[in-house]
Amino acid sequence: MFRFLRLIPLVLVMTFSVIVSAGPLGIGSVATPEMIAGWDIDVRPDGTGLPDGVGSVAEGEGLYEAKCASCHGLFGEGEGRWPVLAGGEGTLDTLHPEKTVGSYWPYASTLWDYIHRAMPYTAPQSLTDDETYSISAYVLYLNDIVDDEFVANRETFARVKMPNEENFYVDNRPDSKNERCFENCADPKAFEIVTTINGLTPTGHFKEDSGVAANHYDGNPSAASESGISKVKNDTKIVLSDKANLGKGVYDMACQACHNPGIAGAPKTGDKAAWVSRIDQGMDVLNGHAINGYQGADGVMPAKGGNMSLSNDDVINAVAFMVELSR
Amino acid sequence: MSSIRIKAKERNGSVDVKTLMKHKMETGLRKGKDGKKIPEHWITDVTAESGGKVVFAAAFNTSISKDPYLAFKFAGKKGDMVKISWKDSQGKTDSAETKVK
Numbered sequence: 001m002f003r004f005l006r007l008i009p010l011v012l013v014m015t016f017s018v019i020v021s022a023g024p025l026g027i028g029s030v031a032t033p034e035m036i037a038g039w040d041i042d043v044r045p046d047g048t049g050l051p052d053g054v055g056s057v058a059e060g061e062g063l064y065e066a067k068c069a070s071c072h073g074l075f076g077e078g079e080g081r082w083p084v085l086a087g088g089e090g091t092l093d094t095l096h097p098e099k100t101v102g103s104y105w106p107y108a109s110t111l112w113d114y115i116h117r118a119m120p121y122t123a124p125q126s127l128t129d130d131e132t133y134s135i136s137a138y139v140l141y142l143n144d145i146v147d148d149e150f151v152a153n154r155e156t157f158a159r160v161k162m163p164n165e166e167n168f169y170v171d172n173r174p175d176s177k178n179e180r181c182f183e184n185c186a187d188p189k190a191f192e193i194v195t196t197i198n199g200l201t202p203t204g205h206f207k208e209d210s211g212v213a214a215n216h217y218d219g220n221p222s223a224a225s226e227s228g229i230s231k232v233k234n235d236t237k238i239v240l241s242d243k244a245n246l247g248k249g250v251y252d253m254a255c256q257a258c259h260n261p262g263i264a265g266a267p268k269t270g271d272k273a274a275w276v277s278r279i280d281q282g283m284d285v286l287n288g289h290a291i292n293g294y295q296g297a298d299g300v301m302p303a304k305g306g307n308m309s310l311s312n313d314d315v316i317n318a319v320a321f322m323v324e325l326s327r
Numbered sequence: 328m329s330s331i332r333i334k335a336k337e338r339n340g341s342v343d344v345k346t347l348m349k350h351k352m353e354t355g356l357r358k359g360k361d362g363k364k365i366p367e368h369w370i371t372d373v374t375a376e377s378g379g380k381v382v383f384a385a386a387f388n389t390s391i392s393k394d395p396y397l398a399f400k401f402a403g404k405k406g407d408m409v410k411i412s413w414k415d416s417q418g419k420t421d422s423a424e425t426k427v428k
Contacts (some may be wrong), residue, residue, distance in 0.1 A: 074334055077347060085395050297338075
């Protein structure tokens with residue numbers, strides 16, 4: 001009780017100093033409304049926080065294909081392991097639920113907020129408000145939530161109803177408090193143990209002579225030998241230079257998302273026909289395009305594949321890796 | 328809204344068509360929660376036409392995934408119309424048309 005009383009003046013002082021901000025100690029300055037607005041970018045389900053602006057499905061189509069489709073797929077089906085944006089309706093209660101904007105998200109406002117904050121992946125917060133409206137509208141269109149004439153602005157966007165909204169509800173079960181018992185407590189000896197967590201981890205194969213095969217080969221006994229064969233094949237086919245070997249890691253991290261499937265106009269690694277005209281331009285040109293970015297007739301090569309943390313040498317090694325596999 | 332979405336783009340006299348058909352492609356082999364088999368329902372034929380001519384045709388079967396995605400090329404030019412249609416095992420059909428960009 002005594003300690004509690006002593007805390008009261010401290011709390012009062014703290015409250016007071018927050019109110020007058022740069023008060024008695026003269027530290028800091030009052031945040032201006034503009035400063036607060038810079039941080040206050042969230043958008044709520046009722047549309048609070050949506051800025052002025054307008055964007056249509058038609059405009060969104062072009063923007064989506066240029067900035068989003070390389071990962072999310074032309075129809076929102078998701079390239080490789082990138083997030084799927086459309087489809088999956090009615091799968092939430094199945095063994096393989098597909099959580100997409102249309103099948104899962106409760107509010108359209110999240111779409112605007114998320115795209116505005118974090119997309120495109122390689123250049124977050126580079127979209128204007130109008131572009132964000134357009135792309136949001138197009139993603140809703142891909143999910144058949146709006147029709148192709150939909151024009152999004154503050155009013156129309158806030159009115160969009162998501163199909164799965166009803167399945168989200170406030171969980172009003174009371175908090176359960178795990179209070180420690182001090183008197184008249186139950187006697188632990190009287191507890192009857194019904195079950196324990198045991199035998200979940202198979203341990204048979206750890207014991208010598210147990211006769212139990214190691215689990216990871218179960219049902220797939222050829223897994224080990226198969227990978228061995230393909231490795232040998234690769235080695236005999238193409239011998240990579242040291243530079244290219246160094247570039248493989250970089251390629252896996254930064255390049256393969258587009259150059260493996262050959263999306264967004266990227267020449268597929270190993271596709272000799274696609275590479276021959278490019279290799280003819282010389283390695284300096286290729287390296288320059290890869291490092292500084294390049295807009296060609298086929299599509300865009302973002303500078304350093306969009307990963308600016310790579311050094312120029314990393315990129316040059318990765319280019320060497322792709323070229324050596326593709327000639 | 329049509330169950331088919333199409334993107335068609337021309338380059339060097341060749342039209343690159345990408346299409347996604349929304350269809351559950353039920354094989355008829357899966358069991359539902361009630362333990363009964365879910366009746367089969369899958370696309371059997373896909374046809375693409377341009378200028379009154381069939382430019383692409385495919386016979387699907389149960390090994391094709393749900394919401395099939397299909398990409399193909401044909402000789403054509405900007406402004407052509409491409410019409411894609413499917414027929415499924417329950418006799419239902421759908422089609423959609425788009426202009427080559």
